[in-house]
Amino acid sequence: MLVFPNAKINLGLNIVEKRVDGFHNIESCFYPVGWTDALEITPAGQFTFQSDGIAIPGNGNDNLCAKAYQMLAVDYDLPPVKIHLLKAIPIGAGLGGGSADAAFTIKALNQQFNLQISHEKQLSYARRLGSDCAFFILNKPAYCFHRGDEFEDVSLSLAGKWIVMVNPGVHISTVEAYSGVQAKRSGKDLRTVLKEPVASWRDQIKNDFEATLFVKYPLLETIKNNLYNLGAFYASMSGSGSTLYGIFDEEKNLKENFRNYKVWQGFLD
Numbered sequence: 001m002l003v004f005p006n007a008k009i010n011l012g013l014n015i016v017e018k019r020v021d022g023f024h025n026i027e028s029c030f031y032p033v034g035w036t037d038a039l040e041i042t043p044a045g046q047f048t049f050q051s052d053g054i055a056i057p058g059n060g061n062d063n064l065c066a067k068a069y070q071m072l073a074v075d076y077d078l079p080p081v082k083i084h085l086l087k088a089i090p091i092g093a094g095l096g097g098g099s100a101d102a103a104f105t106i107k108a109l110n111q112q113f114n115l116q117i118s119h120e121k122q123l124s125y126a127r128r129l130g131s132d133c134a135f136f137i138l139n140k141p142a143y144c145f146h147r148g149d150e151f152e153d154v155s156l157s158l159a160g161k162w163i164v165m166v167n168p169g170v171h172i173s174t175v176e177a178y179s180g181v182q183a184k185r186s187g188k189d190l191r192t193v194l195k196e197p198v199a200s201w202r203d204q205i206k207n208d209f210e211a212t213l214f215v216k217y218p219l220l221e222t223i224k225n226n227l228y229n230l231g232a233f234y235a236s237m238s239g240s241g242s243t244l245y246g247i248f249d250e251e252k253n254l255k256e257n258f259r260n261y262k263v264w265q266g267f268l269d
């Protein structure tokens, strides 16, 4: 079975409080985007994991795809498979690429081997692999809270809007990013602001990681400002960085403007 795990962006990200387990409660809106990896799962004589494309730190057994398979193999009678991942979503980029791979492995194994795992149970398996992972089980725009692994439907649609995503190749670890911020509840509820005209988002929807990471990596702020100067109605860093995105009313080819970086652009669904 061949599937295409996609990235996400965060529209707003408020780090609300530090929890006793060391994680943070957050509030954000996750939105799926069309930057994808390719993941193929085929029955085989023994379990193997192989990846091509962007090099992934760690060995094959550390890969979230392998972890997802091993986790399900404890509870279900799974045959051995060969997993082949073509990695295209930048890593350490705030796009949740590894989490998407893990969630799509769960979904693909469930479908391919007719495991009949309910959505609720798939969500709870995904949560065991990472906070971002659960989002990709349902993979639709959602307001998220707690560790970023609980969801509420949002009526928001950006379908037909054009997004330009710029990854400058700075690798930011999630742990590093969280360790630099002071948690604080934001004033206005993100769900309310998202319902307001998009022109007001620029002043009201913030990513709490930006303040510290823009000081540490000034290039990130420069790219965000460029996206606004090029006509974005909203621009932000995604997740814990380092990818910046701009959302535009109309299609706009900005590959040349950011020719030194990885760029993905396309329409939102």
Ligand SMILES: C[C@](O)(CO)[C@H](O)COP(=O)(O)OP(=O)(O)OC[C@H]1O[C@@H](n2ccc(N)nc2=O)[C@H](O)[C@@H]1O
Pocket (backbone or CB within 6 Å): 010, 022, 023, 024, 025, 026, 028, 094, 096, 099, 129, 130, 131, 132, 133, 146, 147, 148, 174, 175, 178, 239, 240
């Ligand atoms: C920044 C976001 O991408 C926003 O969507 C996520 O919060 C990160 O989620 P993730 O990459 O799936 O992170 P995990 O693999 O669960 O956790 C990695 C590390 O990030 C920190 N972490 C993560 C999520 C969270 N809500 N609070 C945290 O403090 C913890 O130090 C944790 O050990």
Ligand SMILES: Nc1ncnc2c1ncn2[C@@H]1O[C@H](COP(=O)(O)OP(=O)(O)OP(=O)(O)O)[C@@H](O)[C@H]1O
Pocket (backbone or CB within 6 Å): 056, 057, 058, 062, 063, 064, 065, 085, 087, 090, 091, 092, 093, 094, 095, 096, 097, 098, 099, 101, 102, 132, 172, 173, 174, 239, 240, 241
């Ligand atoms: N399939 C995979 N793809 C990418 N990284 C993986 C994968 N499996 C395990 N990892 C590990 O997870 C780490 C972070 O991966 P990922 O790309 O999801 O982070 P990210 O871009 O910071 O996303 P986010 O912070 O939004 O979750 C990598 O440094 C890598 O060691």
